[in-house]
Amino acid sequence: MNRPPHDFHPLLRVVHWLMAAMVLAMLFIGVGMVSTTGPAYLTLLELHRPVGIAILILVLLRLPLRLVTGSPPLPLDLPPMQVLAAKGSHVLLYASMAAMPLIGWAMLAAGGYPVKLFSGLILPPIAPHDLWLYAWLRQAHTVIAVLFFALILAHLCAALFHGLIRKDGVLRSMTVGTPPSPSEPPQADSEISDFDVFAPADDPGAPEFPVPQPKAGE
Amino acid sequence: MSTRKPVPAGPLLVIGGIAALLVLPFLWAAGWIGPKRINGGDVTRALEYNTGKKQPGFRRAHAKGLCLSGNFTANGAGSAVSTAKAFEPGTYPVIGRFSVAGGNPLATDGRNVFHSMALLLNTPDGQEWRMAMDHTPIFPVPSAAGFIALQRATRPDPATGKPDPAKMKALIAEYPSVKAFQDYLTKAVLPSSFANATYYSINAFTLTDSTGNARFVRWQFTPEAPLSGLDKAHLDTLPRDALFREMIDRTAREPSRWHLILTIANPGDRTDSATVAWSGPHRTIDAGVLTVDKVMPEEVGACRDLNFDPTILPAGIGLSDDPLLAARSKVYSSSFQRRAGEGPHPSAVGGDLAEDLAKDPAYKEAAR
Numbered sequence: 001m002n003r004p005p006h007d008f009h010p011l012l013r014v015v016h017w018l019m020a021a022m023v024l025a026m027l028f029i030g031v032g033m034v035s036t037t038g039p040a041y042l043t044l045l046e047l048h049r050p051v052g053i054a055i056l057i058l059v060l061l062r063l064p065l066r067l068v069t070g071s072p073p074l075p076l077d078l079p080p081m082q083v084l085a086a087k088g089s090h091v092l093l094y095a096s097m098a099a100m101p102l103i104g105w106a107m108l109a110a111g112g113y114p115v116k117l118f119s120g121l122i123l124p125p126i127a128p129h130d131l132w133l134y135a136w137l138r139q140a141h142t143v144i145a146v147l148f149f150a151l152i153l154a155h156l157c158a159a160l161f162h163g164l165i166r167k168d169g170v171l172r173s174m175t176v177g178t179p180p181s182p183s184e185p186p187q188a189d190s191e192i193s194d195f196d197v198f199a200p201a202d203d204p205g206a207p208e209f210p211v212p213q214p215k216a217g218e
Numbered sequence: 219m220s221t222r223k224p225v226p227a228g229p230l231l232v233i234g235g236i237a238a239l240l241v242l243p244f245l246w247a248a249g250w251i252g253p254k255r256i257n258g259g260d261v262t263r264a265l266e267y268n269t270g271k272k273q274p275g276f277r278r279a280h281a282k283g284l285c286l287s288g289n290f291t292a293n294g295a296g297s298a299v300s301t302a303k304a305f306e307p308g309t310y311p312v313i314g315r316f317s318v319a320g321g322n323p324l325a326t327d328g329r330n331v332f333h334s335m336a337l338l339l340n341t342p343d344g345q346e347w348r349m350a351m352d353h354t355p356i357f358p359v360p361s362a363a364g365f366i367a368l369q370r371a372t373r374p375d376p377a378t379g380k381p382d383p384a385k386m387k388a389l390i391a392e393y394p395s396v397k398a399f400q401d402y403l404t405k406a407v408l409p410s411s412f413a414n415a416t417y418y419s420i421n422a423f424t425l426t427d428s429t430g431n432a433r434f435v436r437w438q439f440t441p442e443a444p445l446s447g448l449d450k451a452h453l454d455t456l457p458r459d460a461l462f463r464e465m466i467d468r469t470a471r472e473p474s475r476w477h478l479i480l481t482i483a484n485p486g487d488r489t490d491s492a493t494v495a496w497s498g499p500h501r502t503i504d505a506g507v508l509t510v511d512k513v514m515p516e517e518v519g520a521c522r523d524l525n526f527d528p529t530i531l532p533a534g535i536g537l538s539d540d541p542l543l544a545a546r547s548k549v550y551s552s553s554f555q556r557r558a559g560e561g562p563h564p565s566a567v568g569g570d571l572a573e574d575l576a577k578d579p580a581y582k583e584a585a586r
Contacts, residue, residue, distance in 0.1 A: 024240070028247045035249030037256045037362040037545040042529055042537065045547075111554065112524045114346045119533040122344045131523050135559035149244060156240070157233050164229035 006169070006178040009069035013174055015062045020152075022055050023097060027149050034142075049104070050117045056101035063094060075168040089155055096148040102126070103144065107137035256362045258552025261545070264369035265553075269321030270376075275563035276323045278553040280334055283317035284412075284462050284567050285519020288473065288510040290339055296480060296505030299433055300425035302534030303341035305505055312339050312508065315521035316412040316465060319352075324566050328448070328456035330408055335417040335439065336526035337508070345532035348525075350546070351417035351439065353409055357492035358399035362545035367392060395493035407447035412465045413474035413510075414443040421528065421546075422489040422538035425480070434483035434538055436496060439476035439508055462567050466513055473511035477504050490539045515568035522562060525554040 008016070026048065033044035071090075074083055108115045109125030110133040116122050127133060163171030172178055245251045265278040273281055289309050296305030304310055318325065319332035332352040339347040359365050371389035372381045390397045409415035417439045426432045448456070457463070468474065482501040488494040516522035529537060529547040537543050575581045 028244060031244065031248035034548075035247070035255055035257055037258060037261060037548040039541050039544045041548045042544045111558070113527075114344075114530060116530075120343075120345075129523065131558040132561070135555065138555055138558070153237055153240060157237055160229075160233040160236060164232060165225060 005070075006072050007173040008071060009065065010177070012062065012065055012069060013177075015058060015065070016174055019055060019058055019062065019097065022051060022058070023148075024152065026051055026055065026100075027145055027152075030145055049108075049115065052101040052104050053117060053123070055097060056105075059094065059097040059101075063098070066094075072170075072173045075166070075170065078168075086158065089151060089158070092151055093155060096144060096151065100141070100144060100148065103137050103141050107134060107141055110134035110137055256366065256545075258548045261362055261366055261369075261549040262552050262556060264366040265321050268369040268373045270373070273321055273323055273563075274560040275557050276321070277317075277557060278321055278549075280317035280319055280332075280336075281321050281323040282325050282462075282566050283315045283516060283521065284465060285514050285516055285521035286312075286314045286316060286335075286510045287512045287514075287520070288312050288314075288508065290478070290506055290508050292506035293504070295503050296425075296478075297428075299427050299435070299480065299482065299503065300534040301428050302347070302425075302532045303343045303345060304339050304347055304532060305534070310339055310341050312337055312510075313520045313524075314338060314510075315516075315519075315524075315526065316462070316513070318461065323563070324458070326454075326456065326458045327461040328453035330403055330450060330453065333409055333412060333415050333461070335412070335415075336521070338524060338526065341532060343532075346530055347532045347535065348527055348530040349419065350526040350528045350550070352420055353415040353417055354399070354402060354406070355418045355436075355438070356395075356399055356402060356495050357420050357542065358396045359393050360395060360491045360493045361541055362549070364393045364395075365545070365549075368396060395491075398493065407445055408450055408453075410446045410448050410464075411443065411468065412461060413468055414441045414445045416440050416445075417476070419528075421492045421540045421543050422483065422487075423531070424536040424538055425482075426534055426536060432536070434487065434489045436481045436483070438479050438481070440479050442475040442477070459566055459570055463570065466567070469510065469513045473509050475510075476508040478506055478508060479503070480505055490541070492540060492542050515571050516565040517562075517568040517571075522565075525550050527551065 007013070029044045029048050029051070033041050033048060074086060078086075105115055105123065106127035109127040110130050112129045112134075114122050115125065127137070159171050159174070162168055169178055242251070249255045249257065262278045266272045269278075269281075277283070290304065290312050291309045292305050292307055294305070294307040296302070299305075314335060314337040317334045317336070318327060318329070319334065320329070332354065334350065334352050336350045337348070339349075341347075359368050367389055371385040374380060375382055419437045422434050422436050424432045425435045480503040481496065482503070483489060483496065484498070484500060487496045513519075527547050527550045529543055531537070
């Protein structure tokens with residue numbers, strides 16, 4: 001049974017929304033801290049490094065989970081360009097989530113800065129102390145941040161487009177999950193909720209092929 | 219490929235609205251919309267304006283410098299007020315930089331301006347303590363806004379070489395601390411050597427002891443070399459790099475030493491403004507001795523490619539409520555980012571060294 005489920009794995013959904021909040025917070029913290037010479041600069045800078053490393057750790061846990069549990073199939077009637085955009089943007093989102101903390105970390109190392117997470121916890125340098133490299137990485141950190149924000153906006157708009165206009169179940173696959181089809185008989189393991197992180201990804205009770213979802217429930 | 223359904227306007231508006239709810243706060247957070255904030259670039263631009271032009275590759279302030287190295291030997295007394303490893307008995311490596319104020323890397327040393335010492339102290343626990351200190355116990359302005367106003371008003375008039383008196387008057391009306399600073403600088407001795415100057419932390423910081431008790435502190439490095447002053451009436455007769463050459467010659471003969479004196483704040487001392495001196499008796503702690511035994515041009519020293527951000531502090535030492543600290547950190551970072559991208563340029567001291575070497579017959583012989 002190699003069929004992907006209808007929805008993203010519940011644990012993946014939890015991590016998705018947790019990281020969505022963290023990544024958005026980081027982008028706001030990042031552009032906010034560089035915008036000011038006020039005391040907020042130091043407060044935000046102190047948050048920026050540990051949250052960035054937390055995102056790096058989460059994405060390193062999330063990527064294998066995503067590769068193992070797979071993704072639900074896109075609607076069969078989705079135009080090929082939109083399929084390409086969906087898959088390409090997911091690759092870029094993962095790449096950005098992993099690259100931004102690594103660039104930030106390498107950038108501080110290249111600038112000769114201690115990579116301080118908390119008082120007393122300093123990470124080792126992952127790049128040589130080199131100001132050309134620092135200048136390059138520092139610039140990349142800003143440019144990729146702005147592109148990352150634009151990508152997140154496009155991702156959000158696309159998700160809402162699926163949920164509000166196409167009503168094709170794609171948005172639900174990363175939110176509440178697909179409700180059991182009314183035509184399906186009640187299942188023995190129906191007490192396992194969609195958000196139960198221990199629910200098997202490959203639920204044998206699910207239908208063999210994607211079934212059209214009722215529009216009323218969207 | 220059947221007929222395309224028209225896209226409903228309602229949901230599209232909802233989607234656009236949700237996107238705007240993210241975009242507008244983002245633009246506000248970035249400072250691109252809404253009230254104007256002072257950012258690092260505003261201050262580096264003011265410094266460049268004061269200098270007269272951009273000096274690519276150099277610090278936007280304190281552009282002229284000399285690298286130093288040595289060590290700090292703590293006697294343990296500082297551990298009474300801070301858990302920082304640097305205060306535990308032992309000897310810790312130090313690198314740093316002597317500099318004079320201003321954005322001109324080839325400025326003459328004969329000016330009544332800040333003489334400065336920046337330090338980076340490493341401890342075996344991997345922690346760093348960076349300091350950027352001046353030879354005056356007070357700073358002329360309390361804030362980034364004041365600093366920009368200072369840079370704009372004190373730009374030398376190309377005709378007279380002096381700031382416009384009308385602008386200075388307006389500056390002092392807005393920032394009376396500039397007058398207090400000028401008065402101090404006029405009467406204070408202008409040290410004749412980097413080695414005999416006292417260097418002050420400028421801002422207040424906090425020290426936290428092993429019981430978690432935090433105290434406000436200012437510190438200073440007090441020289442063992444006796445203070446003597448430059449003749450302020452004849453500063454213009456000094457050779458361009460007099461202070462730097464003196465320090466190089468002196469260090470070749472003997473190391474220079476300073477005592478790190480921690481001054482614990484009394485109740486009522488201003489900790490949120492570097493413009494106000496702490497007066498009267500204070501509890502002071504002599505925490506140990508800084509020894510500088512090597513100096514070298516920035517081309518070969520370790521100091522050029524470092525940002526001596528005074529907010530990079532080890533555990534046991536923290537920030538105070540002085541808003542100037544955040545401003546210094548941000549502006550140093552902006553300056554660092556700019557010069558990193560511009561690439562290093564030859565320093566005054568490095569140029570001197572190359573000239574001296576070129577004149578040296580032994581070097582000429584070797585080069586041939």
